[in-house]
Amino acid sequence: MIGKGLLKGLGITLKHGVEKPKTIQYPEQRPYLQERFRGCLEFDYKNCIVCGMCTKACPNNVLSFETAPIEGSKKKRLVSYTIDLQYCMFCNLCVEACPTNTLFFVHDFELSTYRRDEIKKVYIPPALTQVDAGGGQAELIPQDALEPDREAEAEAKRLKQLQAMKTALSKGGQKVLAKYVDTEEDAAVLANLLQADEKKRDKMAALIVDDKEKARKVAQAFVAKERKTQAGGEEK
Amino acid sequence: MEHLFTNIAQILTSWMVSLGLPPIWADLILLIGQWTIIVVIVTLNVIVLVWLERKISGFIQERLGPNRLGPFGAFQTIADAMKLLTKEDIIPSQADRWIFMTAPMLFIVIAVMLYAVLPLGQGMEVVDLNVGLFYFISLGSLSTICLLMAGWGSNNKWSLLGAMRSVAQMISYEIPLAFSLLGVVMLAGSLNLSEIVTAQNRYWFILLQPVAFLTYFIAATAELNRGPFDMPEAEQELTAGAYTEYTGMRWALFFLAEYTNLVAVSALAATLFFGGGQGPWLPSWLWIIIKTYLIMLVFMWMKWTFPRIRMDHLMSFSWKVLIPVSLANILITGLGIEFFRGMGW
């Protein structure tokens, strides 16, 4: 029949006409990206071993880096690493070539910039300091690696104090406790109590190390409770 | 409701006469008023139509269509119209200035003049011409001249070629268009559009003249330079044919005229084949609007479904298929009429 194809075409468009539109309204609705979606190429300088595999792999000469020799060592250090994204075709070859997973793709795909040179990404690792690696060898490590770790130190100190307090309390420690209760008597009661109950002792020790104010309140509460039970026991 | 507009017109005339105006002046003023209203409605309607066309093309392609400005993007075309109005009006320095400038105006004037005889409801035609249908066809044939003027005036060979293609297409499709309408005229026994509507009291002519309707529909699509027959314009391949050099409002006038023609041709189809304003419950002017819009929807649906037809196929389709078919339709209609008359119907 003549015109059958035309009718079929009309039917198809009609069918699609009533179907739900597939549009994703982009800035408001974000597209669903597959896990291995190749958005922006990123570089993590910490892992780079400056082997140059990536530059060899890239067909578009996107990647380049500058190195400087490390004195007294065969190794080189990274001065800067440049990804000129405008030439990148997101082929993944560099990522496959890199032995240390330094290069990787992230999901960020909004790469346009206002100026051409803004699309070039330059990574400069933080300034390096030379340290003696022993055996007459010098090694460069990042500055912050040399600085003492304050937080870790503080934590270690606290742990030490806690341990000391715990031992003190298990051996009595009336004098320490006297600071937190009103009378000597109370201190004695508390000392006995803490000696008997390890849980409460640990709690008290932690509180004394961390928060003196709270420790006072808790100590008084312990004393009052202990007094009450003692009184109850005597009545019985 | 049925006589809402005719009553308004009557009240206005009698009011003007009571003010002491001679009746002929009152009629003239009323005529001018009707024209103004038609022009305004046509222009506003184009805004709706452009929006509708974009929405439909969007839905067919599983897109959303315009959806930013206003509810469902309804104001998008208004923004576009603003843009076109404020754009620079470029007239090429080597163009034939006057021809270049008048072509779009004439085109839209002719397109609007088509509405003079269309019965937009019972007793709602501006002029009740007793050769209304013929008026429609002959005025339509004038728009080819405008395209030629546009193509020639641009002084650009691609414009001229595009114009020539349009004109060749329009002239060849004018013939089956007129022939397909002849069947209806023979059945109704009149060229007056409102009489043709009345003649459809019993049956709509689509039932008696399905072949005529098909040929009319195809030929009208080609006359409108609409897809799948939009070869002369073909904005994706040729830079819009005769409209190449036009910018801003002058280009928009062509655009406006094309949509105006679309409405006119659809309204004519509704009038000739679908009983015009006849229909239950609703007033006649509402019926004709509904029918016109439905026909336009089909036009749009076809445009966004079918691929463009090659120029030589286009021409040979007109001369080798449409014209013989419409001629045969006339013959069969004549025989049928004589036959039934002989049977004493």
Place this chain on the structure above:
Amino acid sequence: MSLMIINDLVFVLIASITLLSALGMVLSRNIVHSALALILTFIGVAALFFNLGAAFLGLVQILVYAGAISVLIIFAIMLVMHGEAHKTNRFNPSLGTHLWGGYIAAVMTIGLVAAIWFSELPEVKGRTVEDAVGLLAGLLLGNYVIAFEAAAVLLLLAVVGAIILARGVEEQ
């Protein structure tokens, strides 16, 4: 103002537009402008028909002359034209040609005016004829059917001839 005066005014307007565009057609130096002016003349004549109440004839004038024949003329002009447009319609410089043209025009005008002047035109009562189309159809396909068909055959022959001329006869 009475209806008659308005009618006369409209006639004068239409007639002057028609005459002016006819003059423009003759005098324009650009042949495409001439063709467009010719179209305007055709439309003016159609308007005169409307003014006389012969709407059908006016529309035929528009459809056939302004819509179809003129497009043909323009096509022909555009296809064969070369060189610059504004030099296409030059006046013929020879005096003899001018004189001949003037002579023929004068004879035509005098002949037409005399013919109108001396013929007795019956006065028509009532401007429009009801169902002019039907009347015309009855005449064409009734009384004058032979002439009508002869014209049709003539046109058909012309079309066939044109096609043969355009495509060329196949060499045997």
